[in-house]
Amino acid sequence: xxxxxxxxxxxxxxAGTSCAYTLAKAGVNVLLLERGEYPGSKNVxxxxxxxxxxxxxxxxxxxxxxxxxLIVEQRFMLLDEKSAVTxxxxxxxxxxEPYNNFTVLRAKFxxxxxxxxxxxxxxxxxxxxVTECLVENGKVIGVRTDRPDGDLFADVVVLADGVNSLxxxxxxxxxEFRPDEVALAVMEVLxxxxxxxEDRFSLEQDQGCTFEIFGDATKGILGTAxxxxxxxxLNIGVGAMLSGLIKNKIKPHQLLDYxxxxxxxxxxxxxxxxxxxxxxxxxxxGYRSIPKVVGDGVIVVGDAAQLVxxxxxxxxxxxxxxxxxxxxxxxxxxxxxxxxxxxLDSYRQRLMDSFVGQDMKKYKDATHHFEKYPHYFEKYIPxxxxxxxxxxxxxxxxxxxxxKKIWRELGSAKEKWKMARDLMQAWRxxx
Amino acid sequence: MxxxxxxxxxxxxxxxxVRFKADTESHLHVLDTDVCATKxxxxxxxxxxxxEVYKWEEVRxxxxxEGCHECGSCRIGCPHENIKWVYPKGGHGIIFRxx
Numbered sequence: 001x002x003x004x005x006x007x008x009x010x011x012x013x014x015a016g017t018s019c020a021y022t023l024a025k026a027g028v029n030v031l032l033l034e035r036g037e038y039p040g041s042k043n044v045x046x047x048x049x050x051x052x053x054x055x056x057x058x059x060x061x062x063x064x065x066x067x068x069x070l071i072v073e074q075r076f077m078l079l080d081e082k083s084a085v086t087x088x089x090x091x092x093x094x095x096x097e098p099y100n101n102f103t104v105l106r107a108k109f110x111x112x113x114x115x116x117x118x119x120x121x122x123x124x125x126x127x128x129x130v131t132e133c134l135v136e137n138g139k140v141i142g143v144r145t146d147r148p149d150g151d152l153f154a155d156v157v158v159l160a161d162g163v164n165s166l167x168x169x170x171x172x173x174x175x176e177f178r179p180d181e182v183a184l185a186v187m188e189v190l191x192x193x194x195x196x197x198e199d200r201f202s203l204e205q206d207q208g209c210t211f212e213i214f215g216d217a218t219k220g221i222l223g224t225a226x227x228x229x230x231x232x233x234l235n236i237g238v239g240a241m242l243s244g245l246i247k248n249k250i251k252p253h254q255l256l257d258y259x260x261x262x263x264x265x266x267x268x269x270x271x272x273x274x275x276x277x278x279x280x281x282x283x284x285x286g287y288r289s290i291p292k293v294v295g296d297g298v299i300v301v302g303d304a305a306q307l308v309x310x311x312x313x314x315x316x317x318x319x320x321x322x323x324x325x326x327x328x329x330x331x332x333x334x335x336x337x338x339x340x341x342x343x344l345d346s347y348r349q350r351l352m353d354s355f356v357g358q359d360m361k362k363y364k365d366a367t368h369h370f371e372k373y374p375h376y377f378e379k380y381i382p383x384x385x386x387x388x389x390x391x392x393x394x395x396x397x398x399x400x401x402x403x404k405k406i407w408r409e410l411g412s413a414k415e416k417w418k419m420a421r422d423l424m425q426a427w428r429x430x431x
Numbered sequence: 432m433x434x435x436x437x438x439x440x441x442x443x444x445x446x447x448x449v450r451f452k453a454d455t456e457s458h459l460h461v462l463d464t465d466v467c468a469t470k471x472x473x474x475x476x477x478x479x480x481x482x483e484v485y486k487w488e489e490v491r492x493x494x495x496x497e498g499c500h501e502c503g504s505c506r507i508g509c510p511h512e513n514i515k516w517v518y519p520k521g522g523h524g525i526i527f528r529x530x
Contacts, residue, residue: 035518037452041526042501105529127522146521164503166517177507184504186481188445189529219436235530242508245479250436252481257439277445278530279481279500281507 005031005123007330008143008154010130010167012039012114014316015302016160018057018323019330021113024120026331031152032114032122033145035129040110042162044187044280045316047103047228047235048210053317055098057324058116065112067102068230069208070095073201077264079215079225080385084264095207103208103228103235105189133157133167139296139340140171155339156330157298160323163281165291165304173300174291179243180371181285183223183310186252187237188260190272194232200268201229211268212313215381217259221248222371224313225259227268236260236269239282241371252279284310287364293351294344299326307351309359311366311430318356325350365429376426380419383409442483446498453497454523459484459505460515461492467513476505476514500525 007023009016012034020032036042048071054061062070073090094100118124134142134151142153159167163182168174192200201209208229217225223240238256245252259265283289283306290307293300301307302319309318329347333339351357370376387406391399410416461467467474468490476485476492482500486493501524506516518524 035521037522037526041528042524044527044530047530107527107529129518129521131517164506176512179508182504182507184479184481184502187530188448233529242479242504246475246508249473249475249478251478251483253442253445253483254436254439258436261437261439274445274448276527276529277448278527279502279504281502281504 002151002153004153005029006154006334007031007156007158008033008152009158009160010143011035011160011162011302011304012124013043013110013160013162013302013319014113015304015319015323016158017110017113017117018320019158019160019301019327020122021057021117021120022324022327023330024117024122026327027121028331028334030122031154032117032124033128033130033143034114034124034126036126038107038111038126039114039124040107043106043110044185044278045106046185046187046226046237046313047105047230048101048313049104049109050101050314050317051099053320057320062099062102066108067104069103069203070099070206071101071103071210072203072207073209075209075211077211077213078381078384079213079217079262079264080382081216082263083385083389085384085388090209103210103230105230130161130167132170133298135171140298155297156333156344158326158330159298159300159304160302160319161304163283163303165300165306168291168300168304171295171298173293173295174289177283177285177289179246180241180368181283181289181306182242183239183282183284184242184245184252184279185237185239185282186256186277186279187235188256188277189230189275190234190236190269191275192232192234192269192272196271197229197232197234203229213259213265215377216262217265218244218377219248219250219255219258220374220378221245221250222367222374222377225265226313227265233275234269234272236265241284242281243371244374253277282310282315283308284367286310286367287360288368290360294341294348296341297339299329299344299347301326307356307360309363311363312359314359321354321356322351325354363430369425369429373422376422380422446482449498450526450528451497452523452526454519457494457496458517458519458524459494459496459499461494462513462515464491466511467492470511476509479508480505
């Protein structure tokens, strides 16, 4: 007789594990399936984990979880070929409870988190690929796995299978993604002595900082590079829209090497030793790319539902919240004994009312706008660098003369109008 | 528009840092090699694949699936939708230890 669970969660990343944890804690019989050797073995992120959404699930988690450093400074670099305009916020309140965010290494963190779900009573099975959803009369009744006799049944199947979202696609919840809906990210973990990290980045023990790097780091393609501090390593990576890499015929790992050798970035990573190289997609289609997230007996969460706020590099936190909201909707459905799409739709409603849906909506046009008009990156960032250089270089010309020169550099009256319009439009898609 | 980037480290040197448990059969399939040969002068997958899994060998596309990061770019980025892409068998494929 085939096995039947209350809920099967496909994928033990932040979304799936959050869902499984919440359900198991409420006494639900939940199976958590992971295709990797262990949770986290297929997962990549830049490395920032936000405290709030994780603490909504496990209060005080950071006291025992494998977190790397607590972030007290976030820098934003507008990079040109030989210069950078940098903004930063360093706030020591982030170094005290309640912390804002941490760096984590996902292979370690995801394992720890999944183990917590197991302690709550979830059954974790690794090394198992779900090849399809089992559908009967339009209702999802279980999953087919790549194990022998691998059909498993459940009242609800939660699809937390990540950015490629093959299962939701096979259910017809979304079409294949386009290259302008995903960013391809490549990253390296670089080993560096913790004391050197602290000296180099002006940090005290356990403190960390993050750099987001725009402009020349992606050679004008929409995307960013990043440099994050772990305990005794650095994460350096670059992510750019797949469509942009294709159009410009850029090899992603060569772009990463370009960033690593960039004269402004190079000094931060010197003396490091490469530990790992990783590639992954990021869903960046935004609000308009969110698929159908609910069907009869099925819910889609996390990256599989494209829940990423690319502007604020938030994703794993949204994944966690979506997982919890899915669990809450399932608990209600279970109490009512009704697992239909209309019952489970309370998940979609909660999701859209939460910060997840609201922030997705806020930036619904942002990625598309900046993708369509590359001159924000190609033109305006170098312009800002030249203006800063002009203004801060003391060469005997008066500040008025310098201002005039910068103004002239902006181009003809027509070009200035265009710039004003671009700024207005950027404001419109970001506000 | 081709933007020239300096050559940098070879992909082999990067891939050497990664742990793989290769399956005995490929999870990646080029559906029709003729499409690559006749309709795809740029062979974009050989450029944007972050592991350089795809290598054009005169008349056929060599698919080094053993080094695949399972990112999905090739499936989405192939202009001819000519790549069948599934996950490797459970427990196989790339095994990240850190990031």
